[in-house]
Amino acid sequence: MTDTATLRARNADFWAQTSPGWVHQADRHDEIGRPLGAVALDQLQPQPGERVLDVGCGCGGTTAEIARAVGPSGNAVGLDLAEAMVATARSRFSVPGAAGPQFVTGDIETLGAVPGAPFDAVYARMTLMLLADPVAGLTTIRRSMRSGGRMAATVFRDGGANPGCRARCSVRRHICDRCRRCRSATTPAPSHSPTRPAQPGFSPPPASPASTSTRTT
Structure with a gap:
């Protein structure tokens, strides 16, 4: 890794x-x-x-x-x-x-x-x-x-929710396989996804497929 x-x-x-x-x-x-x-x-x-x-x-x-x-x-x-x-x-x-x-x-x-x-x-x-x-x-x-x-x-959400992005990445992977942007579109979100911070200090954001917002405490 x-x-x-x-x-x-x-x-x-x-x-x-x-x-x-x-x-x-x-x-x-x-x-x-x-x-x-x-x-x-x-x-x-x-x-x-x-x-x-x-x-x-x-x-x-x-x-x-x-x-x-x-x-x-x-x-x-x-x-x-x-x-x-x-x-x-x-x-x-x-x-x-x-x-x-x-x-x-x-x-x-x-x-x-x-x-x-x-x-x-x-x-x-x-x-x-x-x-x-x-x-x-x-x-x-x-x-x-x-x-x-x-x-x-x-x-961006993961590849399952972005089929267009996943398709583009499969075509381009031979020239940009080191690009994290493309890899992020074809792999699941990590457990500490930026939409759900794993550090204290942020109140839980509302879930939304379009956006997320949060407020500090």
Whole structure:
């Protein structure tokens, strides 16, 4: 069984290699990716003046949307593992000397706390299932939230619930058999699934095939 450090290294390498494509198609990814996180964003309901963290922000589109919701009195921080995507997010949405989203490069699994913490709310669109150690990542998220804060996220379900994804992976496996994203689509969810954190600090989230949200205690 591959150890967690190796999986993290593979994740970092994968996103470093694929970042140019995401950067090139940033506007398109914003458009086609928005429905994948809309249900969680609707549940999160960022409010004016709040501090909100966007985990796995990519090229910044979701963070910018959250920044508009919290307004100039609030703060939206986007975090991503891929340095090139974070740099692109800054160039797309950051305005020197003006209120707006902030972007940070980092691994949610290994950070002590996210810069800008504590946050009132945390959002993640199709990110948590890609972590090498979901418990470590969620522990960092919890440390970065204020007491009573809330979190909403969307994740892919396992291959049994995603036949299209399973079919694509079977075709591509010969060229991407080391890609954790594809493997996660064809294997059962772990017992410490990111939709049900195995660490204290989160209240039980409601079960939903579309999304999950949770609140800290």
